[in-house]
Amino acid sequence: MLRIYDTAARSVRDFEPRTAGKVSMYVCGVTPYDAPHLGHGRTAVTFDVIRRYLAWRGYEVEFVTNVTDIEDKIIARASEQGITEPELAAKFEKMYFDQLDRLGVQPPDHLPRATEFIAQIHALIAELIAMGRAYAIEGSGAYFKVDSLGTYGKLSHRTLEQLLESAGARVDVDEDKRSPVDFALWKAAKPGEPAWESPWGAGRPGWHIECSAMALEILGEDFDLHGGGSDLVFPHHENEIAQAEGAGHPFARYWMHGGMVMVGKEKMGKSLGNMLSLSDAIDVHGPRSFRWLVAQHHYRNQLEINDEALTAARATIEGYDALARRLRAAGAPMVAVGDTSAFADVMDNDFDTPNGVAVIAGWRRDANTALDAGNLDDAAKSFALVVDAMGALGIVLDDGSSTGEDASAIDVLVQQRTDARANRDFAEADRVRDELTVLGVVLEDTPTGTIWHRL
């Protein structure tokens, strides 16, 4: 039985999807106005693993990620760079998905953009106004009336009193709102800003409303999973619920939130200005190191990411690659996947990848031990389990079969060394090996001959 921690319930709940055997999930993507950082990568990998595991477990998954391509930050940044908002958004959206692609994050089944759903956004706002849950202000836009919805705050567990208290302490509250906790559904355009016509004046959607409208449009009411970073719990997700349920549309059944990336014991965040580039990390340590590091930690915990941690993750992944290489070199047979229930058992407990990784580590050891003993069948069986579970985590092992262009030249050198060793001319053998080392080639002598791989 799959169990999922639901932020709204603050506890682990048995997973009962809307439709048996199917999972509909919506994960908040980005507002593309800057280069993707480590946090984007962490959250994307987290939900990619969840998606892959669900599919691995036999569910038919429909996966939606949105792009909020019109927002205050985009307008400001486009102005700074002297390009249009669509140009800016397209540029950073591409950058975002390019990096996710490197990380092996599967493309979503649907990729809705806010500007493509203006009609649905209008319809939802109109419903809210008709139901008395929202109001328009001439020249300002439309706002959600928070005190009209008794359940407001149920996701982030805040009462209206608490919200009013902290809102009052804030400095700049929008002057036009009736209450400091109300939030914009539609923002009137200032001169020069991009705008769409609407019954509440020319303007643009407020942040939050696009996700309610797009999730309902694509996945329908009462869809299964809604995810995002924990920093989105309030106000973004709380408001998404208010907008959908306030208009009478049951929203997500389960709310999942991933922990923040930490840098030097502090949350990496925009206000702190300590954001690290995702592409830099991948360039230096490789995408699988990043992915493995994420998988080694529970998705709801904070995760410190630094060079040391990525280096350690890389060492582990390379150990798995070495196993794949050795098996290939030894001519181990391909076998069907056996009993992976040990992996499923831990993963079913709220996607417990740290323990899933531990299970895989056990199979890896089994495979290595069998291989050392010359038992290729058992080694192959254990390895098949490793590969299968790794697939659920989205990691593909490198067995060295993709050798590159100068492979034949390297093979010649390796043979020279083998000949030298056969003649017990170890000085010559080591000289050739040094030559290969310079080329970034690492040798491994196995019972069935010398194999090599690139550093």
Added chain:
RNA sequence: GGUGGCGUAGCCGAGUGGUUCAGGCAGAGGCCUGCAAAGCCUUUGACGCGGGUUCGAAUCCCGCCGCCACCUCCA
């Protein structure tokens, strides 16, 4: 101030009231190897502090200390 989370061996990081219990990285010793590389085996050492419950607690309760997050744009 309100709400939530965390504090485990050199580092990262799981964990259930009770025989050894994670796992990874690093370290030490051994095996294998001409030497390496890879691998296997063994091994060092832990549960923030103070109480309490219990036959027994890292695991439950209370208090304290420290750290972090959300309450504001944020994955």
